[in-house]
Amino acid sequence: MKDGINHRIAARVRELRGRSGLSLEALADACGVSRSMISLVERGESSPTAVVLEKLATGLGVSLATLFEPPAAAAHPVSRRADQVEWRDPASGYLRRNVSPGGYPSPIQIVEVQFPAGARVAYETAARPGTTHQQVWVLQGKIEITLGEDRHELDAGDCLAMVLDRPITYRNPTSRPARYCVVIVAPRPV
Structure with a gap:
């Protein structure tokens, strides 16, 4: 499950950065996380801390909880x-x-x-x-x-x-x- 969640976070950060039209450099400048760390997160090769994820979420203009949602999640009103x-x-x-x-x-x-x-x-x-x-x-x-x-x-x-x-x-x-x-x-x- 740990690898699964890191890959979910990776896909979500990539998706949100793409939607925002931000390059790695632009996101790094916006949130204070290094370009190399963002790249590791986006490849699912890092277990980022809550502090790093909060900085990324802020730079992407979303809440921290949004980073844990699946990419392009299908809207459904029930969460099992x-x-x-x-x-x-x-x-x-x-x-x-x-x-x-x-x-x-x-x-x-x-x-x-x-x-x-x-x-x-x-x-x-x-x-x-x-x-x-x-x-x-x-x-x-x-x-x-x-x-x-x-x-x-x-x-x-x-x-x-x-x-x-x-x-x-x-x-x-x-x-x-x-x-x-x-x-x-x-x-x-x-």
Whole structure:
């Protein structure tokens, strides 16, 4: 499955870059990821981290969740559990699962995350195309989210609403795993 997801990401990045009319150099300039790394990702020869994927998504003008959808996904309103793709970040070990139907023409995407004890992920990207709204609902455990200078401690049942317009860091300060749901409302690729 790991190789399968890397190839899905590769095909999706190639497709989105082609739709945008961006060369490798132009995408590298737009997102701050080297041309060689983008090439490795597009060939499925890399296990990129969540931070690299977030930079690519921002440069392509899409949400991170969009990179996990199959290329040219047929629009269908039902997302069966067996078809929901899972991906593990090689840097932090967090496991994400796209819950929403891939390719369905909706601005809403739902992602479930299992966040290991002590894990930390920092997305440096501040400026995103359009306005991206996100809500994080903690289902189990505790997490800390820092958006710009604002730090929020969330326990099970808590929900944080935000606009993604500043760098964001997720951290599990405990010795137990956490699980949370992310609901994203963002512009979708055409």
